[in-house]
Every structure is written in structure tokens, then in C-alpha cells.
Amino acid sequence: MPIGYESEISMNHDTYTTLRVRRAAGIAYVTLDNPPVNVLNVALMSDLRNLLAAVRDDDSIRVIVFDSADPEFFIAHVDMSLIDTPDAFAELAADLPDGVNIFQALGELLRHQPQVTIVKLAGMARGGGAEFVAAADMSFAAIGRAGIGQIEALMGIVPGGGGTQYLAARVGRHRALEAVLGAELFDAETAQRYGWVNRAVPADELDDLVDRLARNIAALPEGVIAAAKCAVAPEDLGEGLLREHLAWAGTFARPAAERLIRGGMANGAQTRAGERDLEGLLRGLAG
Numbered sequence: 001m002p003i004g005y006e007s008e009i010s011m012n013h014d015t016y017t018t019l020r021v022r023r024a025a026g027i028a029y030v031t032l033d034n035p036p037v038n039v040l041n042v043a044l045m046s047d048l049r050n051l052l053a054a055v056r057d058d059d060s061i062r063v064i065v066f067d068s069a070d071p072e073f074f075i076a077h078v079d080m081s082l083i084d085t086p087d088a089f090a091e092l093a094a095d096l097p098d099g100v101n102i103f104q105a106l107g108e109l110l111r112h113q114p115q116v117t118i119v120k121l122a123g124m125a126r127g128g129g130a131e132f133v134a135a136a137d138m139s140f141a142a143i144g145r146a147g148i149g150q151i152e153a154l155m156g157i158v159p160g161g162g163g164t165q166y167l168a169a170r171v172g173r174h175r176a177l178e179a180v181l182g183a184e185l186f187d188a189e190t191a192q193r194y195g196w197v198n199r200a201v202p203a204d205e206l207d208d209l210v211d212r213l214a215r216n217i218a219a220l221p222e223g224v225i226a227a228a229k230c231a232v233a234p235e236d237l238g239e240g241l242l243r244e245h246l247a248w249a250g251t252f253a254r255p256a257a258e259r260l261i262r263g264g265m266a267n268g269a270q271t272r273a274g275e276r277d278l279e280g281l282l283r284g285l286a287g
Helices: 042-055 102-111 128-135 163-171 173-182 188-194 203-218 224-231 238-252 255-266 272-276 278-283
Strands: 019-024 027-032 063-068 073-075 116-121 124-126 138-143 147-149 199-202
Touching: 019 042, 027 042, 027 203, 042 102, 063 073, 063 203, 073 128, 102 128, 102 238, 116 128, 116 203, 124 128, 128 147, 128 163, 138 188, 138 203, 163 173, 163 238, 188 199, 199 203, 255 278, 272 278
Parallel strands: 027 063, 063 116, 073 124, 116 138, 124 147, 138 199
Antiparallel strands: 019 027
16 A cells, blocks of 8 residues: 555554544554543553554554544543453453563553554653553653653552553653652653653644654655664563562552552542542542
8 A cells, every 4th residue: 555545444443442543644643532531441452452463564554643532631541440340351461472461561562563653642641641652662742731640659559551661761760760659740841851751842833743753754765664663672671571560460459559549439530520630639548
């Protein structure tokens, strides 16, 4: 299929319930659309995994750009109702690579994607959403609108989807610990200074910047993207991901995690109002 071909249904679009997908000029534009706040639930995780697998060997797609249909939320975080439905992700776990959990597997799939992956962050990404941002090749954040944070500590757990590893690789151990244990929402400018995102840009310039970059990359001569991604290869994080999984599973099994997660759900988490200051909501439950 020619690089310039454009289609709204070029990748079995009708099979995705939480994604809008179109392609143009060698770029797949993937818009996350999982109301009310784009939680990373079974449906969204399944769609993301299926899409990444579907385009993996498609040489006509050179860049994948992710954004959100919701101006306030990119990916809110992993679905907190997991506390009540621990088997909900069982089907996704059936074919996991050795040594990773289902959330880490999504990050690793994204991190090793042969296409260049770019996140356009114009809203909030916490927890599993922040992990998705960090797993992508590049990310650009809208000043005054974007926010990113690892909120898990306020739920009595630690990041379990690759966040500790991806974050430490991007910002260093000391700043990773600040983000994980401070559990605050970082604005775009701070995330840029720390190295969590590539660049913070004015909100009205974000679309043009990402589109120009994606088109320039997609137009490179054949073989250049593959050569660059081979030369700047993702680090092998197998041992670190195992440590992270054991730490996450250990904290998830503690009574505090159940109390805080259930309390969060009962007090507005995963509603639009509650998610706007989720840190404040969860800190109010800590006593």
C-alpha cells in the first residue's frame, strides 16, 4: 500500500472499541477514546495490544502517533476496579512473555515496536498512563494542559507496569524516587526539565509540532528508521521488571492497598470530578 494512502478503516478499525485509527503519509494516528476518563481497562489494553501487533509488520506504517479524544485525560491510570475483579485480565495474561506481568507486557510491546511511537500528551496521564508515555519512543506535552505522575504510592502500592524502570532510565534514580514516592502530578515544564517528556510546548502548537515531526520521520529513506532503532536499542530491563513485579505484587496484597483503592473508588476516583485532583482525593484517605 503506498505511503500516501489514507484510510479511516485501514487496520480493521471496526474491531477497536476504544480506539479511533486512521492513517496518512506513512503515519498511523491512534486516538484513545474510552470514556469517561480513559482508564486502562481490559478493553483499552486489548485494543492497544491488538493494534500494535496488527501494524508491527506493516512496512507502509513508519510512525504511530497516540493522542486522546478527551482533552483532560490521556490515560487516567489502570482500572481501579481490578481490586474487585482480579481475574478480569486473565485472558490477556494467557500468552505473556516470560518474566513480565500483563501491564509490563504492554509497555514492552510498545517499547520494542519497530515503528517510531510518539505520544501527544494534552491531558493527564497517571499510573499506567504515565508508564505508557514513558514506554513510547518520544512524547510531547502541552503547557498548561498536560500532567503526568506515578500515583500508585497513594494507593498503597508501587508502579507495576514498567514505570519504575522506564522512569529511572529517563530521569535517573533520584528523580524516579521523587516521582514514585512523592506521587505528585508533574506539569509539562517540570516533566521536560526532568526528562520525562521530550519537550513541553504551548498547547496551540502541539498538533503542528508532532504532525511535522511524524511526517518528517515517515518520509525518511527506507531503512533509516530501522537502522536508528537498532542503533539506539531499548535497554534490556528483564531483571528490573522482575524486581518491579515482585514489589508491586507484594504491596498489592497488603491490606492498605485494598482499603485505599476501595476508598478511592467510593469517593470519586474514575469519575471526571474525582480524577481532576486524584492526588488530593487519595491523600485524604491516608489517615
